[in-house]
Amino acid sequence: xxxxxxxxxxxxxxxxxxxxxxxxxxxxxxxxxxxxxxxxxxxxxxxxxxxxxxxxxxxxxxxxxxxxxxxxxxxxxxxxxxxxxxxxxxxxxxxxxxxxxxxxxxxxxxxxxxxxxxxxxxxxxxxxxxxxxxxxxxxxxxxxxxxxxxxxxxxxxxxxxxxxxxxxxxxxxxxxxxxxxxxxxxxxxxxxxxxxxxxxxxxxxxxxxxxxxxxxxxxxxxxxxxxxxxxxxxxxxxxxxxxxxxxxxxxxxxxxxxxxxxxxxxxxxxxxxxxxxxxxxxxxxxxxxxxxxxxxxxxxxxxxxxxxxxxxxxx
Amino acid sequence: xxxxxxxxxxxxxxxxxxxxxxxxxxxxxxxxxxxxxxxxxxxxxxxxxxxxxxxxxxxxxxxxxxxxxxxxxxxxxxxxxxxxxxxxxxx
Numbered sequence: 001x002x003x004x005x006x007x008x009x010x011x012x013x014x015x016x017x018x019x020x021x022x023x024x025x026x027x028x029x030x031x032x033x034x035x036x037x038x039x040x041x042x043x044x045x046x047x048x049x050x051x052x053x054x055x056x057x058x059x060x061x062x063x064x065x066x067x068x069x070x071x072x073x074x075x076x077x078x079x080x081x082x083x084x085x086x087x088x089x090x091x092x093x094x095x096x097x098x099x100x101x102x103x104x105x106x107x108x109x110x111x112x113x114x115x116x117x118x119x120x121x122x123x124x125x126x127x128x129x130x131x132x133x134x135x136x137x138x139x140x141x142x143x144x145x146x147x148x149x150x151x152x153x154x155x156x157x158x159x160x161x162x163x164x165x166x167x168x169x170x171x172x173x174x175x176x177x178x179x180x181x182x183x184x185x186x187x188x189x190x191x192x193x194x195x196x197x198x199x200x201x202x203x204x205x206x207x208x209x210x211x212x213x214x215x216x217x218x219x220x221x222x223x224x225x226x227x228x229x230x231x232x233x234x235x236x237x238x239x240x241x242x243x244x245x246x247x248x249x250x251x252x253x254x255x256x257x258x259x260x261x262x263x264x265x266x267x268x269x270x271x272x273x274x275x276x277x278x279x280x281x282x283x284x285x286x287x288x289x290x291x292x293x294x295x296x297x298x299x300x301x302x303x304x305x306x307x308x309x310x311x312x313x314x315x
Numbered sequence: 316x317x318x319x320x321x322x323x324x325x326x327x328x329x330x331x332x333x334x335x336x337x338x339x340x341x342x343x344x345x346x347x348x349x350x351x352x353x354x355x356x357x358x359x360x361x362x363x364x365x366x367x368x369x370x371x372x373x374x375x376x377x378x379x380x381x382x383x384x385x386x387x388x389x390x391x392x393x394x395x396x397x398x399x400x401x402x403x404x405x406x
Binding site: 123126203214217219220234235237239240 | 371375
């Protein structure tokens with residue numbers, strides 16, 4: 001690999017690795033796309049760069065501008081990296097119950113953190129950021145949940161990379177957070193092969209996030225509604241924290257050091273593999289394991305870890 | 316068919332604080348209707364006036380979101396677990 005001019009040039013082009021030894025069905029191959037290989041440590045580097053560069057193109061980002069973003073961590077970390085390199089100031093609204101490493105990674109690139117109540121999860125962070133933006137319209141609010149540059153990063157980057165490396169893919173399995181990954185990659189692969197199946201995996205977040213006052217506090221990302229998410233997905237399944245941790249450990253047993261949401265996605269892929277005769281599943285591993293070491297995922301008793309994961313936001 | 320229904324925190328006060336309740340029906344639509352019969356305070360929380368699922372309510376049969384199965388027509392079998400969860404953001 002040739003030398004590059006900026007760390008931002010290292011975003012994307014992540015490796016795809018076969019982990020079929022973990023497949024419960026011998027006729028179904030499983031490959032994982034390791035997004036933890038991005039310089040900021042997660043898939044969100046892609047959308048951070050894409051949203052910032054889109055805003056620069058549109059002329060809404062003046063030099064030394066201040067950006068505002070609600071995030072459970074990874075998008076904030078990606079934005080913090082991009083902002084540090086490009087000279088912008090970043091304020092993030094972060095739920096209080098994310099891992100210690102997520103907070104530290106934000107701080108190391110100079111992001112300013114405001115905490116939102118952990119019991120309200122990402123929904124609470126979104127609401128708080130919307131309030132801040134109403135008070136400070138001069139802050140640039142990229143709003144990952146509503147920004148088309150989010151799925152676009154995956155339609156133009158992640159999707160084509162998968163197609164280049166594994167055109168035999170039959171199923172895509174990825175976590176559902178902002179829905180940007182599934183929308184962008186899913187649409188790209190579906191356009192190449194209309195039979196491609198798109199499976200979404202999510203944590204039972206409503207159980208962990210118990211600070212919602214009513215069901216009207218629910219949240220559906222505007223990009224999901226605007227870009228036909230419901231028509232794109234073939235299946236959406238929840239994976240319990242304990243199962244997510246078990247699969248995170250199984251990934252480690254074949255040498256893949258990935259975060260807890262990757263374990264959840266692998267559990268979804270295993271369920272998918274059991275339900276089909278044959279196929280090739282590509283699973284998105286959104287981040288690496290580094291940011292979860294303090295939660296004892298690989299080392300502590302499984303019951304203790306599962307209970308801890310239940311109270312932590314890892315998507 | 317008798318199924319176990321897991322309620323989200325926000326709905327528990329409407330079911331006397333219970334986390335898990337029993338309900339009957341052959342489809343998700345019937346199970347939700349039975350739930351409202353047993354706990355009238357849930358009326359309007361799960362279904363819209365037009366009878367479709369409330370926008371911010373996700374209903375799962377054995378962990379699969381019924382919106383991507385047969386919606387309210389999704390069949391349930393004895394012993395299935397139905398979970399109701401609010402729509403939540405990630406990222």
